[in-house]
Amino acid sequence: MRTDSYVEPSRRTVAEFLAEWLTTIEAAVKPTTFANYSTYANAYVIPIIGPRLLQDIDTATVNALYRHLLNSGRSRADTNTVMYQRWRQATSTGRTISAAELASHAGVSRSAAANAIRRYRVGRIPAALTTGLSPSAVASIHIMFRRALRDAVAWRYLTTNPAAIAQPPRGEKQPHKTWNPQQLATFLQHARHERLLAMWLLFATTGMRRSEAVGARRDALDMAAGTLSLVTTHVIAAGRTQISSGKTRRSRRLISLDAATLAALRDHLATLDQERAAWGPNYQDRGLLFCWPDGRPIYPDTITEQFGRLVTQASLPIIRLHDVRHTYATMALRAGVNPKIVSTRLGHATVAFTLDTYTADIPELDRAAAEQITGLFLPPPTEA
Structure with missing residues (x-):
């Protein structure tokens, strides 16, 4: 039966x-x-x-x-190592290799190859990847x-799930790679003449995600109230940009902006208006806060490439664009900002997630807590 x-x-x-x-x-x-x-x-x-x-x-x-x-x-080729080996081979013989040649050799875009050449010239050599x-x-x-x-x-294809009790590996949780305040200030100083300066400031002063920046809408910015509503995101899926509604419900949020970021945004809006007037009927108005001069959306990976270029030019420690978000979070917690506020501004699901994510990055907070709590009921030690 x-x-x-x-x-x-x-x-x-x-x-x-x-x-x-x-x-x-x-x-x-x-x-x-x-x-x-x-x-x-x-x-x-x-x-x-x-x-x-x-x-x-x-x-x-x-x-x-x-x-x-x-x-x-x-299974994927390490294109960075492939490019570096070809670049080193060329430069060792005194030959200058072009971005186009390097891109063709490694099967990457010309802009990716150009960024790689800039990295190699300042001594940023790729680490060898393992086979696993x-x-x-x-x-x-x-x-x-x-x-x-x-x-x-x-679907009744199986009686039990063989992966349910499988043993996947557990990676050791490592502290995030972040900049200190001076390094972040150096980056912003280096980017001060960039057309997208306001966007770089938003990354630094709000910790927003790349998808949120490229998907931000101009009508979501309230200059009078000093707020920006983050609702729409642009993400990459299968190599194409797609519009999304954020990672979670809490990702859709209203954030307050500081005076310096608002000033940069004010200048940015003026630039957008000038560009729209210059392009006239050919302007492709998508309502985006950050776009190309003709109104077209910016491909998210292009933002990452521009970030890498600026980091290289500023001779700063290499971090990912997403690590600027981690930098913001750790700076805010170190500054004593209420973790609930930090969590809300980052769009995290819970405060517990925020604290669990960044505890390893800020060990001095645990030390400070130990001293503060003990000081409530023990007198300070006397000097010998």
Whole structure:
């Protein structure tokens, strides 16, 4: 007699199931989530166990997959190392290599190659990558695969989820790479003549995400009230820019702006008006706060490339654009700003998440707490 847990025997493979699963969930998840899941499935799971029957997959198989990915799972070429090796080979013989030649050799964009040449000229040499994926990358693949196999159980393709009790690797939580106040000030000083200075200031003074900056709308800026409403974001999914509504409900928020940022925004708005007048009927008005001079949206990766260029030119320690957000958060907490306010301004889901994220970055706060609390009931030690 068949029971509710009965599953029809099937010759369905892992690859066939994941293809069906991705098609099914595409409309139910955010574009960036779908793009990530597609990459995880097609680049890391299907090439290894795709031909195997779905119903033959057990927890041991899943654990073996994770071990393989940790040891030799890197499938994408390290284009930075490829470019550096070609650049070094050329320069060692006294030849100047062009960005176009380097881009063609490594299969990257010309702007990416130009940025790489600038890095190499100031001594920023890429570190060699291992053949395996990082523990955090494998953990992300596990999240995708566990969810997919959970749906396989719901669809009665499997009786149990073999990934539910699998053992993905746990990466050690490392402090974020951040700048100190002087380094952030140096960056802003170097960017003072940039057309997008106001955007760089917003990153520094609010900790907003890249997607929020490129998706910010002009009509969401209230200069009189000194606020900016962050509702729309522009994210990259499958190589294309897509409009989204933010990572979470709390990501959609109203933030107050300081006087210096408002002054820069005032100048920026005047520039936008001048550009609109200069382009006349050819201006492509999308209502964006930050755009190209003709009104077209800025591709998010272009902002990252410009950030890297400015960091290199200013001879600052290399950090990611997203690390400016971490810099803002750690500076705010060190300055004694209420964690609830910091969490709200960053658009985090909870204050607990904010504190858990940045505790390792600010060990002196724990030391200060120890001294402050003890001082309530113990007298200060006497000097010998």
